[in-house]
Amino acid sequence: MAKKLVQDGSCPVATTISLLNSQWKILIMRELLLHPSERYSELQHSVAGISQKMLTQSLHEMTADGIVQRQVFPEVPPHVEYRLTELGQSMDPILKAMHNWGNQYLASHPEKRKTDKQPETDFAQKRP
Amino acid sequence: MAKKLVQDGSCPVATTISLLNSQWKILIMRELLLHPSERYSELQHSVAGISQKMLTQSLHEMTADGIVQRQVFPEVPPHVEYRLTELGQSMDPILKAMHNWGNQYLASHPEKRKTDKQPETDFAQKRP
DNA sequence: CCGCATCCTTTGCGATACTG
């Protein structure tokens, strides 16, 4: 379970933050919104820079919070997939808003971008 | 300036997170969206639980990032007001999305709420 | 393949005291 905030639990914004309390969780969500189901090792590669410790920990908390659900395939070698629950998917608008803002920001602040005109994962337009 | 992420700078979501990288900044933004201009001491009281260190630090970074602007009134005793820049205000949709989601979540998970039927700051409906 | 346990360094952040 995610750590509680100092803030009043009845503030909707604070409530949201308490579940999305790390950059990694947000990036994991973004990944799972783009690819509905991914296994552990896929996530570790697609969420660039994350350590197994943080990945494991984030997935645990998100699972406990009911945002992510874990599916184990009883095979050898082991196979585990993670996907967003309905609750997790309902956070889509938040990620969309972040994506849109970031895009606008990068467009008007080209110096902040590492490399120009990249293919880009085009999050917002996905899913018809 | 806010600390850079490990993540690729060309991802819009990661870019957004890099500017909103702490719960306090988000809560400060929420406050400044509700009250267009507030002074240091007002913020310290309205953002419940924040220490002066975190308030000062957050305001510094947000100012460096161009999200917040600082206005000094040359008076005695000193008087300083903070307000969102246009860039900061453009983050409104993100906060709105968080607010809406949090509201829905609290509605369907009453047990997460500290106390029921509070007056509530009614963020989303504000500003006609 | 999918983790968990441990160590160990780094960072976050509150508490406290002091200034223009």
Added chain:
DNA sequence: CAGTATCGCAAAGGATGCGG
């Protein structure tokens, strides 16, 4: 009023090694 400076602990998080 609106901060700055310093200390010190506690939490975050990377690295590494082991286990089902």
